[in-house]
Amino acid sequence: MILLDENTKAIVQGITGKQGRFHTKEMIKYGTNIVAGTSPGKAGETVEGVPVYNSIEEIKKYHPDINASIIFIPAPYVKDAAFEAICEVDLVIIITEHIPIHDTMEIVKYAQEHNTTVIGPNTPGIITPGVGKLGIMPTHIFNKGNIGLVSRSGTLTYEIASQITDAGFGQSTCLGIGGDPVTGIDFISALKQFEEDPETEKIVLLGEIGGIAEVKAAEYAKEHVTKPIISFIAGVSAPLGKRMGHAGAIIEGTDGTAQNKKELLAKLGVKVADVPSDIVELIKE
Structure with missing residues (x-):
């Protein structure tokens, strides 16, 4: 945790x-x-x-x-x-x-x-299953376990946490970093903490279009994180220049597209899911 x-x-x-x-x-x-x-x-x-x-x-x-x-x-x-x-x-x-x-x-x-x-801001908060939560997430979808989960999207956090729980796994800690362009804790900070946490064995990183935070995190992980990372990037079909939900989820040029991020993450050694339902299968590998 x-x-x-x-x-x-x-x-x-x-x-x-x-x-x-x-x-x-x-x-x-x-x-x-x-x-x-x-x-x-x-x-x-x-x-x-x-x-x-x-x-x-x-x-x-x-x-x-x-x-x-x-x-x-x-x-x-x-x-x-x-x-x-x-x-x-x-x-x-x-x-x-x-x-x-x-x-x-x-x-x-x-x-x-x-x-x-x-x-945060604009975060669902943080939950350590079986211990407590400081946030707004529905607790019944979480289960104590060894998967650390960090996400830019609240609803995606809920969907993936629920699938992990339904598959018989559990989470060590789940946190949403927030969907705004500027946030407090970022992906790299979360990865660092999960790497040092003895209760976390694998890490799920849920990103989305816009910015390059996920790629920077994967670059950091290649050098500093020994635990397996599984990722999903939301927004594959998003058109250029269109803001999708979060203030941070806007594509300018090719760097922030979901496809570009997926390719870069895979090159950096992250297991990348094409659809959310693939995440559990990648956890099992």
């Missing part, structure tokens, strides 16, 4: 909002240790038995050992919330989408300066 384990003590920023309330309940139900939440002006309330405070600074007075935060806050206010969290915890998950790219760039830079890991 990586990033999220039995020692994670998390807070929820925006806990009294509709999404914050719903997912706090689901995360607690799955066994995640949610110790507190923030909602300015709502201090003294509780959500699912979790105490609400005005700020993280206030939380730290009563829960000094918090080490993770998950953010359910509207896009215009995420930068301030992320900066507040980055100063205080080791792991920040930003679920919110449609965050201005310049805000994300500032968040990522600030996190690097404070040695804090940021997952």
Whole structure:
């Protein structure tokens, strides 16, 4: 498992909002240790038995050992919330989408300066099956096992995780890095962590059209990763210049096409699936 384990003590920023309330309940139900939440002006309330405070600074007075935060806050206010969290915890998950790219760039830079890991924005989060989740993913499709999964797409994560589970395998940790052009943790960072994780034996990397992040990750893996990597690139039929779903999924020239990525990944030693259903067969090899 990586990033999220039995020692994670998390807070929820925006806990009294509709999404914050719903997912706090689901995360607690799955066994995640949610110790507190923030909602300015709502201090003294509780959500699912979790105490609400005005700020993280206030939380730290009563829960000094918090080490993770998950953010359910509207896009215009995420930068301030992320900066507040980055100063205080080791792991920040930003679920919110449609965050201005310049805000994300500032968040990522600030996190690097404070040695804090940021997952997202525009991510389904992270789940360590059997331990907990900081995210919005449906838990019934995951099963404890030794396959590490990292993805740019939330829905693709769910589809592949479900197929892995149905085939009798399980996952060590699954995380979505987010579909925006700029994100916190990237494929290379995730591969590095999975390589060092004794509970991960194989890695599934789910990419999509746009950018060259998957190819850079495969180049890194060729030199530094000993574990088998299985990949699928979504968007084979996407037309040039067309944005597909994610802000980061736009093709300019040939570098970002699915076909080009598949060919380059294969040359770099990654097992590449033509369709999602091939992934389980490649895991079995």
